[in-house]
Amino acid sequence: MFIEVDQSGSVAGFESIVTEVANHEGTNGLLILACDDNGFTPDGVDGVLRAQSLPLFGGVFPQIIHDNDKLQKGSIVAGLTSGIDVHVVPRMSDPEADYDDIIDALIPKTGDAKTMFVLVDGYAGRISALIDSLFNIFGLELNYIGGGAGSIDPNKLNMDQTPCLLTNQGLIKDSAILALLDAQSGVGVAHGWDHKLKGPFKVTESEGTAVRSLDWRPAFEVYKEVVEDHCGRTIGEENFFDVCKAYPFGITKLEAERIIRDPFTVDENGSLIVASQIPKESFVDILTSDVASLVAAAAKAGRTSMDAFKGGKNNLLLLMDCISRVLFLGDEFEKEIAAVRVDDTPLIGALTLGEIANTGRDYLELYNKTCVVGILGE
Amino acid sequence: MMISPADQLQIHYEFSMAIGTSLDLRVMLRKAVSTFLRKLNCQAGGIHLLRPDRAGRGGFEQVFSIPRNTNNIDAYRIAQAQLPTEIDGDRLDDYLSSLPVHGQVGPETHYCLMALPGVGVIILLKNGRPPDNQFIRGLGPLFGKLATACQACLQNEELLKHRDNLTAMVADKSRELVEKNAALTDEVADRRRAEQRFRLAAEAMSDLIYEWNIPDDTLKWFGDIDGALGFETGELPHTIETWVRQIHSDDLTRLSDAIELHRTSTEPINYEYQIQCKDGSWRIWEDYGRPVLDGEGRPYKWVGVCKDITERRKAEQDRERLITNLQKALREIKTLRGIVPICAYCKKIRDDEGFWDQVEVYFAKHSDVDFTHSFCPDCVKIHYPKMVDRDGNLRS
Numbered sequence: 057m058f059i060e061v062d063q064s065g066s067v068a069g070f071e072s073i074v075t076e077v078a079n080h081e082g083t084n085g086l087l088i089l090a091c092d093d094n095g096f097t098p099d100g101v102d103g104v105l106r107a108q109s110l111p112l113f114g115g116v117f118p119q120i121i122h123d124n125d126k127l128q129k130g131s132i133v134a135g136l137t138s139g140i141d142v143h144v145v146p147r148m149s150d151p152e153a154d155y156d157d158i159i160d161a162l163i164p165k166t167g168d169a170k171t172m173f174v175l176v177d178g179y180a181g182r183i184s185a186l187i188d189s190l191f192n193i194f195g196l197e198l199n200y201i202g203g204g205a206g207s208i209d210p211n212k213l214n215m216d217q218t219p220c221l222l223t224n225q226g227l228i229k230d231s232a233i234l235a236l237l238d239a240q241s242g243v244g245v246a247h248g249w250d251h252k253l254k255g256p257f258k259v260t261e262s263e264g265t266a267v268r269s270l271d272w273r274p275a276f277e278v279y280k281e282v283v284e285d286h287c288g289r290t291i292g293e294e295n296f297f298d299v300c301k302a303y304p305f306g307i308t309k310l311e312a313e314r315i316i317r318d319p320f321t322v323d324e325n326g327s328l329i330v331a332s333q334i335p336k337e338s339f340v341d342i343l344t345s346d347v348a349s350l351v352a353a354a355a356k357a358g359r360t361s362m363d364a365f366k367g368g369k370n371n372l373l374l375l376m377d378c379i380s381r382v383l384f385l386g387d388e389f390e391k392e393i394a395a396v397r398v399d400d401t402p403l404i405g406a407l408t409l410g411e412i413a414n415t416g417r418d419y420l421e422l423y424n425k426t427c428v429v430g431i432l433g434e
Numbered sequence: 435m436m437i438s439p440a441d442q443l444q445i446h447y448e449f450s451m452a453i454g455t456s457l458d459l460r461v462m463l464r465k466a467v468s469t470f471l472r473k474l475n476c477q478a479g480g481i482h483l484l485r486p487d488r489a490g491r492g493g494f495e496q497v498f499s500i501p502r503n504t505n506n507i508d509a510y511r512i513a514q515a516q517l518p519t520e521i522d523g524d525r526l527d528d529y530l531s532s533l534p535v536h537g538q539v540g541p542e543t544h545y546c547l548m549a550l551p552g553v554g555v556i557i558l559l560k561n562g563r564p565p566d567n568q569f570i571r572g573l574g575p576l577f578g579k580l581a582t583a584c585q586a587c588l589q590n591e592e593l594l595k596h597r598d599n600l601t602a603m604v605a606d607k608s609r610e611l612v613e614k615n616a617a618l619t620d621e622v623a624d625r626r627r628a629e630q631r632f633r634l635a636a637e638a639m640s641d642l643i644y645e646w647n648i649p650d651d652t653l654k655w656f657g658d659i660d661g662a663l664g665f666e667t668g669e670l671p672h673t674i675e676t677w678v679r680q681i682h683s684d685d686l687t688r689l690s691d692a693i694e695l696h697r698t699s700t701e702p703i704n705y706e707y708q709i710q711c712k713d714g715s716w717r718i719w720e721d722y723g724r725p726v727l728d729g730e731g732r733p734y735k736w737v738g739v740c741k742d743i744t745e746r747r748k749a750e751q752d753r754e755r756l757i758t759n760l761q762k763a764l765r766e767i768k769t770l771r772g773i774v775p776i777c778a779y780c781k782k783i784r785d786d787e788g789f790w791d792q793v794e795v796y797f798a799k800h801s802d803v804d805f806t807h808s809f810c811p812d813c814v815k816i817h818y819p820k821m822v823d824r825d826g827n828l829r830s
Contacts, residue, residue: 115710188501192501195477195478195501310475311563337451417562
């Protein structure tokens with residue numbers, strides 16, 4: 057596994073490492089992680105991407121990870137040596153799009169693929185539908201690892217879609233990348249948000265990522281009561297994320313960790329806007345946690361990935377960690393990396409807007425505030 | 435890990451709300467099965483419905499699964515093999531009441547077959563620990579609801595199939611009707627044109643053409659029937675009844691009988707009768723008609739011609755009178771023919787009865803000749819010598 061890192065964040069630096077890795081002997085494809093602060097635009101990088109003859113895929117993330125370091129600016133290019141087949145799913149916000157049909161047309165057979173990387177525009181409207189279609193078609197035939205790319209300003213929490221996916225066609229948005237790899241993999245998923253404050257509450261009204269009411273009361277009103285009672289602070293629109301990053305929703309699942317949903321703002325109607333959809337008629341608990349639990353969960357995810365890994369050489373450790381976990385952990389995020397990286401296996405990763413993973417045993421899910429660890433045997 | 439009652443309740447509720455969201459079987463099952471799999475953290479699941487043939491026997495058919503292709507999932511194939519390959523519809527309930535059935539494939543994969551009452555079976559695959567039996571049994575009513583939803587979807591499919599068949603039939607029939615209507619429209623147009631020509635021809639003739647429609651006793655006239663009898667246009671109702679009222683009493687009985695006769699008889703109409711005009715005068719009409727027959731050879735309409743022969747009859751009567759007069763005149767005509775015996779001396783003539791008549795008398799009897807008497811020159815000389823000169827000329 058050949059990996060190059062550019063910390064300048066410049067297009068020239070990016071081009072340089074792309075070329076270097078692509079030219080490295082044995083490279084069959086490129087996995088690229090870039091920082092949002094690089095300021096990459098289609099005009100700036102499309103030329104580099106389209107000039108590449110090797111299949112490539114990747115994303116622009118709030119921050120990226122290389123070994124023990126978290127980068128606010130820069131790019132990482134990893135050269136994949138196994139067979140690779142990259143497909144782009146368009147129209148990720150189109151309510152009429154039938155992803156079963158689209159995926160069937162793109163990937164009629166998986167061949168020797170064992171792992172699928174799934175990178176999506178983190179602000180696309182129908183990520184859940186894509187996940188459902190993927191599992192509906194492929195089931196546990198493949199291991200899945202991936203997450204949402206995009207830009208985030210934790211102070212403003214804007215949700216504008218910007219080009220954030222790197223493909224051979226250029227820097228694009230409102231799409232998803234499905235990269236099939238012949239490489240063996242093991243995936244572990246855990247979040248550590250185990251402490252239930254209150255619940256269950258029935259999601260009585262929801263629309264897309266907006267939770268309008270809980271138990272027929274305005275969602276924010278219900279949520280505010282519980283959180284303010286716990287933290288002793290008053291929540292408003294201006295400090296919502298700052299306070300509420302510690303209080304996600306959890307959706308119950310039998311004999312598994314709850315699925316976490318991350319509320320990150322409130323709208324003028326008193327609806328809570330969450331990072332990923334919560335279906336109407338679901339029941340949610342309001343959860344909290346602490347650093348130790350989160351770090352322990354990361355370690356668990358790492359162990360699970362190792363246990364699930366069927367072996368290979370020239371391994372690569374992948375970490376797709378939710379940006380909001382990092383914002384919660386703050387300076388203590390390095391503990392999370394340390395919990396995951398237990399040896400010298402190269403580690404690359406990204407702080408994502410939502411995580412997509414399957415341990416190889418369970419139903420495929422879209423996660424929030426979750427740590428996903430993968431081992432790729434090249 | 436025991437499932438808390440609160441969690442059970444939540445999961446049951448979410449299952450319940452995920453069932454029956456559509457009458458399309460695949461759409462409904464996708465929502466329901468994906469919810470089951472997600473909530474139960476299963477790796478695969480499928481619905482197998484009993485498809486009996488007409489004899490009531492059949493096997494289980496997989497109608498839906500997640501993932502779509504379960505053939506390459508060993509554990510699922512093993513679970514599916516637990517299903518009877520063929521079963522009587524009557525024995526389905528017995529079989530379903532024997533469920534749930536659990537099994538294990540390898541160290542970690544568990545399967546469970548559960549009853550969908552009355553319709554089939556749901557198979558779930560789960561990794562890790564086997565599903566909690568009590569919890570699974572507690573899902574019974576929910577699977578009952580799912581079974582009902584499946585039946586509703588299947589009935590809806592049948593209804594849609596029938597509807598599609600009916601729609602296709604209606605479309606075919608409509609097409610057929612449109613074609614027939616078009617043909618009928620053309621035929622009606624042709625008939626109208628023929629009728630128009632007929633009417634024009636009839637109006638150009640002095641004769642009247644009629645159509646007597648037996649079922650409703652209406653009379654349709656081609657030609658000015660009203661004008662022919664001195665009525666204003668439209669003044670005379672065009673019915674048999676009206677026409678009968680105009681018939682002379684001398685002809686009424688005969689014609690009334692004829693009307694009744696020709697309701698059923700196909701014998702041609704051929705009558706002459708007197709018909710009264712508005713001003714009370716009488717016209718003589720000659721009526722010829724031919725029947726239009728239905729499929730069983732019975733007349734349902736008569737088409738005929740009425741000709742006003744009043745003038746002809748009058749002319750005939752005049753001619754008869756003339757003939758009679760001529761004959762009488764002929765009998766009275768005096769003609770002289772053949773050898774007439776005449777006295778050589780006195781010139782008396784003997785008639786057919788042997789009497790000798792003076793010539794004047796004989797001519798007067800046998801011709802229209804009259805005489806005026808005078809003297810010829812010879813007799814003047816003999817009997818009146820003084821009236822002639824030496825030359826024998828009559829003196830002036």
